[in-house]
Amino acid sequence: MGLAGRHALAVFLLLASPALLAQSRYNLQPPATGIAAQIYDMHTLMLLICLFIFVIVFGVMFWAVVHHRKSKGAIAAHFHENTAVEIAWTVIPVLILLGMAWPATKTVLEMKDTRDPDITIKATGYQWKWGYDYLQGEGQGIRFVSNLSTSREQIDGKTAKGEHYLVEVDNPVVVPVGKKIRVLTTAADVIHAWWLPAFGVKQDAIPGFIRDAWFRADKEGIYRGNCAELCGKDHGFMPIEVHVVSQEAYGKWVAEQQAAMAAAASAGAREWTLAELVEHGAKVYAANCVACHQADGKGLPPAFPPLDGSKVVLGEVAGQIAVVLNGRPGTPMAAFGALLSEADIAAVITYTRNSWSNKTDEAVQPAQIAAAKGK
Structure with a gap:
């Protein structure tokens, strides 16, 4: 085998080896489940099939260009409607597609089988x-x-x-x-x-x-x-x-x-001090609110309004509780009633009412959030 042939074989083996492919930063992540392994193998198979077709088609094309060029005195042939060729270029792609579709269909059906989970x-x-x-x-x-x-x-x-x-x-x-x-x-x-x-x-x-x-x-x-x-x-x-x-x-x-x-649950049943609520509320705010309303409370208007100086935050507590619990339909403001505990919601509301330029000195208790939920 010549040098070019050995290089071609090395490239083929590199592409065909899942272990080596798994280490590549340009490939799919190494599979950790049976389904992912099937997807990985199909990806490799499809890539090799496409590579094989590419080599055959372009190999024939370049061979024809080199060996039938005008400088060699080649004269173009004149022919039309070769039935055997037309049958071949119809049947072969169909067989290739069927060969690719069979494992793909099996994997898709298995992906959809969610019966009997643990x-x-x-x-x-x-x-x-x-x-x-x-x-x-x-x-x-x-x-x-x-x-x-x-x-x-x-x-x-x-x-x-x-x-x-x-x-x-x-x-x-x-x-x-x-x-x-x-x-x-x-x-x-x-x-x-x-x-x-x-x-x-x-x-x-x-x-x-x-x-x-x-x-x-x-x-x-x-x-x-x-x-x-x-x-x-x-x-x-x-x-x-x-x-x-x-x-x-x-x-x-x-x-x-x-x-x-x-x-x-027990935290929601006790009375919190204002300092405790503000301290805990800062953590809740950083985890759930800062992306939209920003760390300085200025928001990103008009989509994300500021909380610093907000009429809702500085208004009646019941109104702000309702907004936090139920969100605002048609806006990015999510409903946090099912996401956060009563203590978390009470703390973050207290934090917003006592941060930045907001200084209400009001402490919202978890019991108020539970009452708003109808508990």
Whole structure:
């Protein structure tokens, strides 16, 4: 084999080796589920088929150009309607397409088979965060909001970017290894998409509709994805982070979450001081409100009005509570009544009424939020 032939073989083997492909920064993420492995293999197969067709077609074309050029005295042939050629160039592409469609159809059907899950999680898209509810299986009843945890200083270029810049969250999804996880997707405002490449999952989250997908992670680890639908100004700031852990570690996480929810419930039953509310409210505001209303409370008018000096914030407490609980239809203002605890909502309202130039000295208690909810 000549030097050119050896080089061609090396390139082919490089493309054909999934292990080497997995290490490439220009390829799909290494698969962590059976479905993702099938997608990965199909991607490699389709690429090789396209490469083979490219080499054959352009090889014949360039051979014809070189060997039938005018300088060699070639005289163009004159012929029309070759039945054998027409049959060949119809049948061969059909066979190629059928060969590509068969494994693709099998994989798509398997992707849609969400029956008999071990755990069911609802993922709700908001501008710009994800809310998760564990609806079935171990951990049922757990719910939390997952926000981008990359600091504003990194985003604004004031500090060096971290290793997981824009793909890290404060509350990741946690699931046990080897279990079938069904994910129900929906949205509260606009269309989002729950996309986790390593799991082979990409499902739109559409307001008013429930879509579903599933995965079964084969190995423990941390896997990251993003919202894959252009959903507004902070579309790039709503990542997805899933931790796949052992069954034992998952049991501990479930216990911790249940304890935290119980603590949040008890926090909603006590009286808070103004200082406590403002301190806690600052954290809630940073996690849920700062993207739209900004750290200085000036907002980004007209889409995101300022809270500093706002008539709503400085007006009757009941009016602001209603806005935070129920949102504003037709605007990006989400309803936080189902997202945050009574204590969190009371704290963030108190924070906005006592920050920047707002100095009401009013403390909104969790009991007032519970009363507004009708509890």
